[in-house]
Amino acid sequence: MIITLIFMLAVMITIGRWLYLNDLTTKSWAVEGIENMPRAEIKLPKSKLGLFVFITVITGLFSLLISAYYMRMGFGDWAALPDPPILWLNTAIIILSSAAFQWAQISARQLNMRRARIGLSLAGLFAVLFLAGQLLAWRQMTELGYFAASNPANAFFYLITALHGLHLIGGLFAWARTGGKLLRGNDTSKIRASLDMCTVYWHFLLLVWVALFSLLLAT
Amino acid sequence: MVDIGNTDIDALPVAEVEEADLYHAKSWITKYVFSQDAKVIAIQYSGTAIAIGLVGLVLSWMMRIQLGFPEVFSFISPEAYYQFITMHGMIMVIYLLTALFLGGFGNYLIPLMVGARDMVFPYINMLSYWIYLLAVLILVSTFFIPGGPTGAGWTLYPPQAILEGTPGSDLGIILMLVSLALFIVGFTMGGLNYVVTVLQGRTRGMTMMRLPLTIWGIFTATVLALFAFPALFVGAIMMLLDQVLGTSFFMPAIVSFGEHLEYGGGSPILFQHLFWFFGHPEVYIVALPAFGIVSDLISAHSRRNIFGYRMMVWAIVAIGAISFVVWAHHMYVSGMHPAFGFFFATTTLIIAIPTALKVYNWVLTIWRGNIHFTIPMLFSLGFIVTFLNGGITGLFLGNVVVDVPLSDTMFVVAHFHMVMGVAPLMVVFGAIYHWFPLMSGRMLHVGLGKVHFWITFLGAYSIFLPLHYIGLLGVPRRYFELNVGGTPADFIPASVGQLNAFVTVITLLVGVAQIIFFINLFWSLRYGKKSEKNPWNATSLEWQTPDMPPGHGNWGPELPPVYRWAYAYSVPGFATDFIPQNVAPSTMPGLENIEDG
16 A cells, blocks of 8 residues: 555645645634635636546546556466567557647647647547557457456456556547537637646556556566 | 636636526436435435345345354355455445545535525536436346356455456456446536535625534535545556556456466555545544534534534544545555564544544533433434444554454454444434425324334444454454354354344344334325424524425525524523524524624
8 A cells, every 4th residue: 555655645735835825824713805805716726626636536547447556466377478579569559649739739729729620530540449459468368368257367457458448448438528518619818728637637547657658667 | 726727817707607507307207316406415315325235235145144154044155245345345435425425415504504506507417417427226136147247345345356256257347347437427517516605605794604514524525425436436446457457557467266367566556545545534534524414413413512612623624625535544454564564553543532522512511501402412412322332343444453353353344333323323313304394394203213213222242242252252344154164263262153143133123123113204205293493493504495395496585694603502591492504593582692612
């Protein structure tokens, strides 16, 4: 559980620091009035703050999974997997997906909606390709006889990739909604906000994937 | 710590979307069924939680009947008994208390108390409720499937949870795990709302340190839940795979019914770590909202500011933080390294410090207060006493040497029912009596309320004090039957049977007596005395809405400005004994005389 505890410590330090920097020491019974009140500001739109909280929660989820991974490794019957080469290809694809989102986001900020549309389409395409690649990796593994039930290392491989994939599928719903806004030609500020959120989430899932893939490579 | 995405490449500032207009329901269905109004969602959450809680109550009767009058009712087989135990625990802890405090009170009170019109993400809030309802329905459905619900105990420990021989080890446990996973998904959606609304939805002048303690409790509990529930989620998914795909995350090599199973190498202890990493914070997920609410009730009903507000806030935050490093005190008998036992015993005793501080502050708030023995106050006092009792036995059990002999006895059952069952329920009842006028515009009947309080309070003690005693005698928990061939086992005195029968009778009576509460609830809804505005003369914002009950959007054209903290009771030099948070100092004579402290 060390990894989870380190993560929790980081979360607590962040929260504690925020509380301390703001007004946790105010003598609220002595201070009246409304002017110059230290209202603890978080300079983020609500939706983006919501996304960051969500991302932190998912980070917690994956850190628990990694903790469990290391604990289960210690029980002796662990037989490490070969690292299927296709995972390198998939990693490249998910990097491209993230890059395409970044490009779309930058284009939208420069109010170039045509390029934003291309970027968004590419990002979605690469994301779907990544998922297909993961499925292919699964098939290769089962064809080689690495079934989920035959070793905990295999079971963790399927579990980790599946959970990551599910989060990406969830992201694709947000992607579709953003795409809808772009196609309908909504208010640009709304489109930009949606793109911002998706880009952050995509980069996050890329980071999670890199962490998980390194874990698979290292063990 | 999550700084991704805030790149500096943009020439334009970050796109800030204007706050979407409040969602207005267009039809009856979107107003009352698929509602996005936090107040309606709160009532849906509460109604569902209380309904499933009543199922949990009936299950406890079944268990008590078996313990009090063994071999009298043939329909309670050993299998059924274990199913009752399991479902009772799971329902009460997760589907009733967690959902009621956070989904129910959280949804109702957060927007009103921080001065917002609604939660920040109303649509996600609505989804949260419907996923919760789905989780509850799946849970209930396990009563009707072949094999019945799981009988693995509420902790669902592997390997027995998924092995043949345990009731419901097939479909029962699968649906249980699916239901839990759904609950967690639904809760996370709600939790995002509660956290972001408290952080970003506060009205002008409402600083964090002016929030009522109710909000601090619910806010901190939500943060805990957001980080604790994923542990249960991971555990549930892994066990699901063990059961369905035959993986061996938690399953060691096992011979079952003479047959060598396919499993091997896994560790049940791994599940225990995941489960209790969730399970202990869960205690505080239930307790912290109760702490917060009871602070506000005590302050309002003894007309005195809460004693040591800052410390109360710090204590809530400290308890929240420490609650993540005490989990293995549930595992002293799992054979873990004694050094770990020492560590977790120490943290367990440390967490008692901020908790005790809160108890002192409640008592000091009442001290020399102008105490009104209203029903909410009675329940609050009941809570303090009960929580203290339950907390003290917690100190016993937190020590390894005391816990080892007491582990798996009725003493543990008595301890956690006092601290986590009776105490939070006292707050739930107190809170309902307190906020019912706000929700309905009518008062609950006082006489019926008093009868309800005294029966519940004295009844709870008649039930759980004897259980402490028989636990000390060594009566084990989870046993279907203490008799061996008709006579009690050697190590159990014969009088235990009589005490058990007494406890069972009281349990049935107290359970039935809750009808008084429901009669009061439904009768008062129609015929109760009309409540004036702000009937308790409370200071916090939820009582200051233009309409009572508050309408859609809570506030009039403008959000209320906040000028002071939520505990301006009995301020010297002022005509009334309370000053609402949103009353400007300039508009009320005498207010300029407020002195510090």
